Amino acid sequence: MVHRQNATALSSEPTTPSRRRSSAASSPEKPPGPLSITISPEERDVVKVNNYSVSELKNACDDALKRYLSRPDLFKQIHLHTDVRLVLGWAGVFTAAATGLYGWKTDFEKSKPGVWVGFILYLILTSLQTLYSYFVEGDTIFVGRRKTFSKRIMTERITISSRTLPVSSSKTSSQPSSTNLPSYSLSINYVQSTSGGKSLLAKGRTSEAKEYSAFFDEKGVMAQEVFERWVGELVEAVMEGKGA
């Protein structure tokens, strides 16, 4: 695989007032990575979470990642997992409501077969939703796709899953130290193909973890530029085809 050296410098100053596109002219084969499209600071909302709740930290990181990678010219998020969960969940809610209404309106003895049907249907829908969530969706937080029309139609597909690595209990010291903090672990899977997915151009996979304390200060305000830089570097690395 021949890589063209990308001549664009990583824009590290957050004070640029306007968006700058990457010099796509220098590498027509290569689609722009997330680091090359900057965000002006006025467009940011402040993200503040409860520092002591690991689930809030993870959710804030997940949301920031989704916002970062869904910007124009970057990936378009595929909402399949969310939609399946919404459809199954709301179908279950409506079945339960219909069954409840039917049971309330009709005599108990007459309503029994109907209520059985509704109950079994609800159980099926709920188990389907749980199984899908556990097996198919798993830790995935972002599935994105991008089509670029440079010389040929190139499709990229990126799948990102994240989880929290808890504080390891094998460390001998019982008091919290700076080396013993919960971390955010990202796994990225990247496929680049063309002509409708038939020929594979690039494939990359990477995984990295970093402590939450690198992204959140003591008040719980998120340093979004730091986080985005880390994510951008990981995504660009995987777009180059590094990793297994």
Place this chain on the structure above:
Amino acid sequence: MFSDELKAFRRLGFRHLLLQVLNFASVMASGLMLWKGLGLFLNTESPIVVVLSGSMEPAFYRGDLLFLTNPAGERYHAGDITVYKFPGADIPIVHRVMETRDVFISFENSTESRIIKKRLAKLKFPPGEHQLLLTKGDNNHVDDIELYQGLDWLERRHIIGKVRGFLPYIGYVTIAMNDFPQLKYAVLGGLGLLALIQRE
């Protein structure tokens, strides 16, 4: 306090709002289905009732929680505590069975009725679907004939179930929510707010 949450909602989009409302709705749906499922398995319209009057003292006091079952073929005996409700009455009544009577159905076809009578004679007691009952509260002076809306006997179809167990005092929560509807709406509103704001 809420401006942060509203900003978060606007940022995260419509799907996120649907997901959060789904959180709340699915909690309610699972509670409802648990209740209905319990009713189906125990064959009773209302497997858990609250004692509302003092007519069964000293056995049950107002505010006790009662657990009922109603197996289909089961016979009721004198001394059982049943919960019954007439269609059109607001509240179920918890009283003890004083007497029972059995009703036999005659069939047009004589051969059929002979076979059935033979089968029934083999059982120690006939099945309970066609029992008639007379009830009275332990703390009342008279039996319940006044409450039967013109009938002389309570029929099996009026009975919600037989009391199998109870928990004291817990029913006061339900009584409070019925007497003060604002409490009910406050609890529901609080639950809803919590479910909408919390992420999984």
